[in-house]
Amino acid sequence: MEMQKIPEHGYKIKGLWISGIKRKLHFSNFLIPIKIFHSLIKSYFLIKKFKPDFVIGTGGFASGPLLFIASKLNIPTLIQEQNSYAGITNKILSKSVDLICVAYKNMNKYFPNNKILYTGNPVRNQIKDLKNYNNKSEDFFETSDSNKVLLILGGSLGAGKINEFVSKNLNFFQRNKLKIIWQCGNLYFNIYKKYNSEHVKVFAFIKNMNNAYSSADFIISRSGASVISELCIVGKPVLFIPSPNLAEDHQTKNALKIVENKAAVMVKEKDLNEKFFDEFKKIINDSNFSSKLSESIKLLAKPNATKDIVKHVKFFLNNDRKLY
Structure with missing residues (x-):
């Protein structure tokens, strides 16, 4: 890249x-x-x-x-x-x-x-103060409602397993009254663009991440070094799904460091079907829990x-x- x-x-x-x-x-x-x-x-x-x-x-x-x-x-x-x-x-x-x-x-x-x-x-200067981008969800969704926004990030190229899991469980997210901003990656856009709808916006790559971060209430993400550093500054509740396919399994180790500080939740890719729903529902349904995640991850920001x-x-x- x-x-x-x-x-x-x-x-x-x-x-x-x-x-x-x-x-x-x-x-x-x-x-x-x-x-x-x-x-x-x-x-x-x-x-x-x-x-x-x-x-x-x-x-x-x-x-x-x-x-x-x-x-x-x-x-x-x-x-x-x-x-x-x-x-x-x-x-x-x-x-x-x-x-x-x-x-x-x-x-x-x-x-x-x-x-x-x-x-x-190092992180992009633009994300250091998202106050300038508040209430930008209208840049993604045509209609305004009370539904909260979930941002899904699988990396610039995409994450096949995350994309597959999301596509199979769109009804789950919609039942929980979530609108979705979904970066599926350049490799997968032609497969998943068909899921674009009023409440689901699919992108190969999101150029204006400031608006995406500020629009999100919750975030699902890989746990590469750069995105973790950005998410610490953004300070939104995060569920990490590390890539298991990298040398030294460093994404899992990165995510665990954040989880150890009670600043995020992690579900391994192999455990998605068993553990994701319970862990994710804790984030979206327990405001005290999600607030503590936000407060804790901000403390790790540099x-x-x-x-x-x-x-x-x-x-x-x-x-x-x-x-x-």
Whole structure:
């Protein structure tokens, strides 16, 4: 997705021939050493040409080679670890980078404590003050009524299991007097657009998330790092359905960190048919419970993450690469 979005905003992007390790035996794993070598060489020449003063990586195989080469060339480096569980690449790189900005507390079990800065994850500036977007549900629904609004987010590409579950249970949501804003993802829009109706609005991708967030009374979402950081700022009652298909199962670990703070509810994808309805009805029917979820998730918000990261970088560069 970034290969499309970054050029749209006027920035050049260079790709590396690199991929993650398949957890099961797979032919592509035999190419990993070749890909790593190729990416390290390309990273070296990219850095020599671009001459950066500072290099930031958000983790994973994509930024690994560049961060490694930068550190070996004595260029200041930073890992911005977005998840609650550090992946293999970041654990390895943590020994050679200078700074590590994290979004969750207690990350010293993965990284050297003297390099850690608790900053949170960068988020879009527009969502920091949703008061400017209050009562925007009319942007989605033609009629105004007392029904509350449920926002369903499955990621930009979509979440097949969530979409399937929602489509089969639209009657349940309608019986509970909910209007739905449903981001089904680009991969699934042609399948689910037929469910568009007066009270159900289906989108491949919602461009104006400010209006969507401000319109929502309740939210069902995946639990990727970026969306969790946004939802903490938005402060609406959330039910997380983590993707089980990612390395290290980091979405489940991310969601659990929020649940441990009594700030959200989580239902695993495999448990949707058994547990979703009871958990979701608690949120929509118990106003005290949903209010406590909202209050608790707001306490986890880090709205100034971008400014804080920049502040730390500037301090580091201006003070002979010393951290306070």
